[in-house]
Amino acid sequence: MRKYSRIFNYLKSYKSKIALYFLCIILSVVFGIVSFAMLSPFFDLIFNTNAASSVPKADSAAMENFRSLILGQIHNMKPVAALGLICVIIIVSIFLKNIFLYFSFYILNPLKNKIVNTLRSELYNKILKLPIGYFTEQRKGDLISRTTNDVYEVEGSLVGTLEGWVRDPLTIIINFAVLFYISPQLTIAILIFIPVIGYILGRISRSLKKQSSEAAIKQGESLSILDETLNGLRVIKAFNIESLLKSRFEKTNDELLTAKNKISRRRDLASPVSEFLGVIVFVSILWFGGQLVLGKQIPLAPSTFLSYLALFYNIINPVKSLSTSFSNMQKGSAAILRIEEVLNTPVTVDDNLTGKKLISFNESVEFRNVSFAYSDAVILDNINFTVKKGMTVALVGSSGAGKSTLADLVPRFHDVTGGEVLIDGINIKDYSLHSVRSQMSIVTQEPILFNDSIANNIALGQQGATEEQIIEAAKIANAHDFIIKKDGGYDSNIGDRGSKLSGGERQRLTIARAVLKNPPILILDEATSSLDTESERLVQDAINNMMQNRTSIVIAHRLSTIRHADEIIVLQKGKIVERGNHEQLLSQNGFYRKLVEMQEVR
Numbered sequence: 001m002r003k004y005s006r007i008f009n010y011l012k013s014y015k016s017k018i019a020l021y022f023l024c025i026i027l028s029v030v031f032g033i034v035s036f037a038m039l040s041p042f043f044d045l046i047f048n049t050n051a052a053s054s055v056p057k058a059d060s061a062a063m064e065n066f067r068s069l070i071l072g073q074i075h076n077m078k079p080v081a082a083l084g085l086i087c088v089i090i091i092v093s094i095f096l097k098n099i100f101l102y103f104s105f106y107i108l109n110p111l112k113n114k115i116v117n118t119l120r121s122e123l124y125n126k127i128l129k130l131p132i133g134y135f136t137e138q139r140k141g142d143l144i145s146r147t148t149n150d151v152y153e154v155e156g157s158l159v160g161t162l163e164g165w166v167r168d169p170l171t172i173i174i175n176f177a178v179l180f181y182i183s184p185q186l187t188i189a190i191l192i193f194i195p196v197i198g199y200i201l202g203r204i205s206r207s208l209k210k211q212s213s214e215a216a217i218k219q220g221e222s223l224s225i226l227d228e229t230l231n232g233l234r235v236i237k238a239f240n241i242e243s244l245l246k247s248r249f250e251k252t253n254d255e256l257l258t259a260k261n262k263i264s265r266r267r268d269l270a271s272p273v274s275e276f277l278g279v280i281v282f283v284s285i286l287w288f289g290g291q292l293v294l295g296k297q298i299p300l301a302p303s304t305f306l307s308y309l310a311l312f313y314n315i316i317n318p319v320k321s322l323s324t325s326f327s328n329m330q331k332g333s334a335a336i337l338r339i340e341e342v343l344n345t346p347v348t349v350d351d352n353l354t355g356k357k358l359i360s361f362n363e364s365v366e367f368r369n370v371s372f373a374y375s376d377a378v379i380l381d382n383i384n385f386t387v388k389k390g391m392t393v394a395l396v397g398s399s400g401a402g403k404s405t406l407a408d409l410v411p412r413f414h415d416v417t418g419g420e421v422l423i424d425g426i427n428i429k430d431y432s433l434h435s436v437r438s439q440m441s442i443v444t445q446e447p448i449l450f451n452d453s454i455a456n457n458i459a460l461g462q463q464g465a466t467e468e469q470i471i472e473a474a475k476i477a478n479a480h481d482f483i484i485k486k487d488g489g490y491d492s493n494i495g496d497r498g499s500k501l502s503g504g505e506r507q508r509l510t511i512a513r514a515v516l517k518n519p520p521i522l523i524l525d526e527a528t529s530s531l532d533t534e535s536e537r538l539v540q541d542a543i544n545n546m547m548q549n550r551t552s553i554v555i556a557h558r559l560s561t562i563r564h565a566d567e568i569i570v571l572q573k574g575k576i577v578e579r580g581n582h583e584q585l586l587s588q589n590g591f592y593r594k595l596v597e598m599q600e601v602r
Contacts, residue, residue, distance in 0.1 A: 006119070006340065006343075007115060007336070010114070010115045010118050010119070011111065011115070014114075017107050017111060018111075020107055021104050021107045021108050021111075021166070022166065024100045024101070024104040024107065025100070025101075025104050025166055025167050025170050026170060026174070027096070027097075028097050028098070028100040028101040028104060028167075029097075029167075029171050029174045029175070030174065031093045031094070031097035031100065032093070032094070032097045032171075032314070033174065033175065033178055033311065033314075034089070034093040035089075035090045035093040035094050035097065036310050036311050036314055104163065104167070105163070108163055112155075116151065116154065116155040119151060119154065119339065120151050122343060123146070123151065123339060123342060123343060124147065126343050126345070126347075127143070127147070127342070129347050129350070130342075130345060130347060131347070131349040131413065131414060131415075132408065132413040133348075133374060134345065139220060139224040140223075140224060140227050141220050141222070141223030141224025141225070141226065141227050141228075142217075142220030142223070142224060143220075143342070144220075144223050144227070145216065145219045145220035145223050146216075146220070146338050146341075146342055149216065149219050149335075150216060150335040150336075150338050150339050151335075151339065153332055153334075153335035154335050154336050154339065156332075157328040157329070157332030157335070164321050164322060164325035165325060167318070168318040168319075168322040168325065169318075169322065171314075171315070171318040172315055172319065172322070175311055175312075175314055175315050175318075176190075176315070178311060179308060179311055179312060182300070182304060182307075182308050182311075183298060183300055183308060185292075185298055186288075186289050186292075186298070186300075186308065189285070189288065190281060190285060190312065193277075193281045193284070213334040213338070214259045215256060215259035215260055215263060216334060216335060216338055218252055218255050218259055219256060221252045222249065222252045222253055222256055225245070225248060225252060226249070229245055229249075267328070275316060279316070282309070282312060282313055282316065285309065285312060286309060289305060289308070289309075290305070293305045348415060349412050349414065349415050349433075350433075351432060351433040351434065352429060352430065352431065352432055352433065353432070355429075355430055355431050355432040355433075355435075356426065356430055356431050356432070357431070357435045358423060358424075358431045358435040358436050358438070358439055359435070360439075360520070361389065361423065361439050361520040361521055361551065362389065362424050363388070363424045363425065364386050364387060364388045364389060364422075364423075364424065364425075365386070365387040365410060365421070365422070365423055365521065365551065366386045366387075366421070366422040366423075366425070367383045367384060367385050367386070367406070367409075367419070367421055368384060368419050368421075368422060369382055369383075369384060369418065369419035369420070370382070370383040370384070370406075370409065370416050370418065370419040370420070370421060371383070371416065371417055371419055372405055372406075372409065372414060372416055372417050372418070372574075373417045373418075374405075378574055379402045379405045379574050380402045380405060380406055380574045380575075381574045382418075382419070382575070383406065383419070383574075383575075383576060384576070385567070385569055385576065385579065387551060387553060389551050390549070390550075390551055391551060391552075391566040391567065392547060392551075392552040392554060392562075392564070392565045392566050392567075393552070393554070393566065393567045393568075393569060394555075394556045394562035394565040394567070394568045394569065395407060395553065395554065395555050395556065395569050395571060396556045396559060396562070396570055396571070396592065396595065397570055397571035398572065398595075400573075401572055401573065401574065402571050402573075402574045403555045403571055404525060404555060406571070407523050407525065407553055409421050410428075410521070410523060410553065411436065411437050411440050411442065411523065412428060412429075412433060412436060412437070415429070423436065423439075438519070439519050439520055439521050440519050440521045440522070440523060441461065441513075441514035441515075441517045441519040441521075441522055442514070442522075442523045442525075443507075443510050443511055443514050443522070443523075443524050443525065444510070444525045445525045445526055445557075447498060447503070447507050447509065447510045448497075448510065449494055449497055449498035449501075449506055449509060449510065450497075451493070451494070451495060451496050451497070452493065452494070453488075453490065453491050453492060453493055453494070454483055454486070454489075454490050454491070454492050454494060454509065455467070455490040455491060457494060457498075457509055457513060458470050458473055458474060458509060458512045458513050458516055459513075459516060460513055461513055461516065461517040462516045462517050462518075465516055467490070469516060470490065470512075470516065471490070473512045473513075473515040473516035474490075474508075474512045476511075476512070476515045476542065476545045477508045477511040477512035477515055477542040477545070477546070478538045478539070478541055478542040478545075479505070479509055479511070482505055482508075494506075494509075504538060508538065508542055511539065511542045511543060512542075514546060515545075515546050519550070520550060520551060521550070521551045521552075521553075522547060522550050522551070522552040522553070523552075523553050523555075524543065524547075524552060524553070524554045524555065525555045526555055526556055526557040526558060526561065540561060556568075558599070559596050559599055560599070562582075563582045564582070565581065565582070566581065567579060567580065567581060568580065568581060568582060568585055568592065570590075570591055570592050570595075572591060577590070577591055578590050578591055578592050
């Protein structure tokens with residue numbers, strides 16, 4: 001049950017409601033048993049017209065006391081009147097049984113919904129906390145599958161059967177207690193069959209967990225292919241690889257179908273098998289007990305024996321439901337284990353809740369003996385340099401040199417594995433994470449926008465910004481002119497990931513967003529490298545406006561954009577190989593000069 005500990009932990013704060021739920025279930029079961037118990041005096045009335053005035057002496061002492069209690073109230077009644085009273089008692093008991101059953105659902109269903117809601121929120125919140133590096137190793141489709149399909153699986157297969165975990169075992173236990181009260185000999189005989197039934201049903205259910213895990217993996221793979229297809233439609237069509245993607249998706253989809261069919265066959269087998277085994281036990285008791293009653297080898301009246309059989313048959317459906325619930329639990333446990341893998345992933349970049357607040361940036365950002373390794377690969381090795389307030393420092397180098405990783409250390413998208421990054425002489429780990437990031441804005445090479453209005457995208461980092469502030473930021477970013485030409489102006493929806501805008505327009509919105517936040521530190525991943533000439537000029541002008549009086553760390557791909565940087569750091573294979581301003585590096589006739597000449601040749 002350890003794998004379900006998270007579900008049970010969610011229930012701890014609802015102890016009073018759970019206790020009330022248990023009470024309602026117990027009362028529902030008890031009143032259900034009362035309705036079946038009334039069959040004994042009913043059979044006496046049918047088979048023995050003097051039963052209303054006398055109690056047969058064929059039962060055990062326990063049953064004699066019960067029958068005397070019931071029949072003692074109606075011994076002066078005529079048989080028809082007694083029959084009417086029995087029918088009324090049955091109707092009332094069934095009514096109360098269902099009333100309490102409804103109350104149990106009324107109490108439990110909100111709890112089930114709350115569990116799923118909490119699980120989904122925890123999973124989403126954990127995704128927000130996980131470091132950037134975690135997502136480079138994970139398929140996006142698999143993560144989406146875990147937050148959607150696996151959560152739905154837990155809701156339907158695990159949490160959805162919560163009432164079965166309580167109601168069915170209680171029904172079986174209480175009914176068995178009554179059966180044992182009526183006839184210990186017969187009930188002990190029944191209990192001999194229980195381990196056999198449990199073993200058979202367990203064998204059927206055990207394989208469900210493995211098959212469910214396989215299906216979840218295939219579901220994630222299919223979602224990953226779908227995500228790649230949606231993001232790469234232009235390339236797919238340009239290279240005529242529709243058939244390749246189609247065959248890849250159909251292969252995964254067929255494997256998913258096979259896995260789901262196996263799960264369905266196993267799961268659907270549990271209920272009919274449990275019912276068939278239950279009927280076998282029922283017929284065995286009918287044959288075996290009938291012989292004992294007819295031979296008067298046990299103190300049980302025929303009418304009581306019939307009631308006993310009815311009570312036993314009342315257990316078959318709960319046993320069948322319990323076996324189905326157990327199968328669903330096995331299926332749901334595979335989903336919750338996949339969710340647990342994400343929830344239990346260590347957060348390597350966590351907030352320092354007791355850390356200092358970085359209220360303002362006053363002096364410098366310093367990289368002191370910084371190293372960073374990802375798995376077995378060393379990305380950065382012994383990096384040392386300082387970015388003083390107001391400086392513009394550019395990071396250049398070939399692809400894979402470690403430029404983006406180095407810049408990502410400042411907002412703590414990653415944490416160093418050696419050395420330290422300091423702001424104003426204090427290790428950034430000693431600051432609260434939120435306060436560090438509040439002093440920075442980032443403009444990435446690929447514009448990251450959300451399916452919302454232009455105004456809301458600009459104000460994303462500065463909630464509560466006024467319309468005037470948003471417009472001013474857009475003007476600084478050279479975005480105001482194209483915005484007011486839109487039909488909805490600043491209220492225009494930009495579509496999924498800004499699909500309704502051009503590349504230059506998207507980039508200028510991200511710059512406006514950074515400007516509105518008005519941070520002292522800017523981190524710029526060359527924002528013009530993928531733009532046409534006109535858009536590049538507009539965006540570069542916007543960047544120049546934004547960089548005024550700010551400390552900037554620029555990842556440069558086009559070296560012409562960083563000629564006026566105060567210092568240029570040249571990286572190669574994770575190490576600083578050259579440093580200085582543009583003229584100094586050209587005069588060294590080293591790696592930087594080769595990069596400049598290569599771009600000029602183009």
